[in-house]
Amino acid sequence: AAVVRYEAEDATIARGAVESNHPGFTGAGFVNYDNVTGSYVDWTVDSPRAQTVTLTLRYANGTTAERPMDVSVNGTVVSAARSFPGTGSWTNWATATLTASLGAGTNHVRATATTAGGGPNVDSLSVDDQTQPATDWS
Ligand code: GCU
Numbered sequence: 001a002a003v004v005r006y007e008a009e010d011a012t013i014a015r016g017a018v019e020s021n022h023p024g025f026t027g028a029g030f031v032n033y034d035n036v037t038g039s040y041v042d043w044t045v046d047s048p049r050a051q052t053v054t055l056t057l058r059y060a061n062g063t064t065a066e067r068p069m070d071v072s073v074n075g076t077v078v079s080a081a082r083s084f085p086g087t088g089s090w091t092n093w094a095t096a097t098l099t100a101s102l103g104a105g106t107n108h109v110r111a112t113a114t115t116a117g118g119g120p121n122v123d124s125l126s127v128d129d130q131t132q133p134a135t136d137w138s
Pocket residue numbers: 022032033035063090118119120121
């Protein structure tokens with residue numbers, strides 16, 4: 001299957017800022033969520049058909065406190081208050097994966113902070129599209 005990466009800095013951002021001061025991100029930067037409940041990044045993901053996919057969020061959390069987020073697809077929470085624990089530093093990026101169903105056509109995948117700390121810094125969302133051929137042999 002083909003993995004497509006959607007950068008957070010290219011998504012719709014509510015109460016967050018695109019920054020690039022902590023290296024290790026892909027693309028032009030990452031999203032620094034405001035430290036408030038309800039801050040979010042919303043990615044538009046097109047799917048040629050309905051399918052079950054693996055979603056991978058790449059993030060960094062330089063604190064020792066969790067930065068939980070609800071992950072929703074088309075408005076339905078598919079992972080409630082998913083834990084995004086500390087990664088050791090703001091330059092140490094980690095991934096969190098979950099499985100979700102996409103519909104045919106345009107989908108919205110949203111990661112919304114559920115505590116006053118806001119979300120972690122979020123670099124990207126990768127979608128393992130099962131309907132597309134693999135791009136390599138690995
Ligand atoms: C620091 C860090 C930011 C981070 C913020 C936070 O200011 O430099 O990248 O987003 O802490 O706690 O959310």
